[in-house]
Amino acid sequence: MTPALIGIDPSDMLLGLLSEALPDASVGWDMPEGPGPKCMPTLSPGSSTTPVTQRMTLTLSCYAPQADGSCDWPEAARMFTKAVRAVLAGRKRHPLVDAALQAGPVRQHDARLDVDYAYGAVLLTVAAN
Numbered sequence: 001m002t003p004a005l006i007g008i009d010p011s012d013m014l015l016g017l018l019s020e021a022l023p024d025a026s027v028g029w030d031m032p033e034g035p036g037p038k039c040m041p042t043l044s045p046g047s048s049t050t051p052v053t054q055r056m057t058l059t060l061s062c063y064a065p066q067a068d069g070s071c072d073w074p075e076a077a078r079m080f081t082k083a084v085r086a087v088l089a090g091r092k093r094h095p096l097v098d099a100a101l102q103a104g105p106v107r108q109h110d111a112r113l114d115v116d117y118a119y120g121a122v123l124l125t126v127a128a129n
Contacts, residue, residue: 008095008128013095014087020086025062025079026039037065039063055125058099059122060083061117061118062076062117076116087124096124097127099124100123101120102120
């Protein structure tokens with residue numbers, strides 16, 4: 001069973017940080033449409049670490065397609081790094097209490113799109129109120 005969101009939803013704030021960090025990419029909670037670079041974050045609530053905070057995992061899937069449809073891996077990895085740096089820089093802005101890189105970027109393959117992408121995760125601590 002997935003833990004429920006017990007406090008403040010940081011989705012809008014995170015989307016703003018990511019969009020600002022990746023101005024040349026489409027960023028969205030659902031896979032952005034169209035060609036060009038894309039970043040698809042996902043946010044999963046976790047345990048309540050204190051009565052006033054909750055852990056969440058932010059995963060980032062960064063796509064950097066080339067003209068032939070393959071992945072520009074160095075660019076996808078750079079996008080991931082820029083996105084993570086933006087989240088870490090905002091880690092003390094309410095509702096975020098803290099953030100830390102958990103993993104990545106690692107090269108993954110999207111079987112549906114038949115393309116590789118950069119993937120990783122950031123562990124967030126979010127205010128519960």
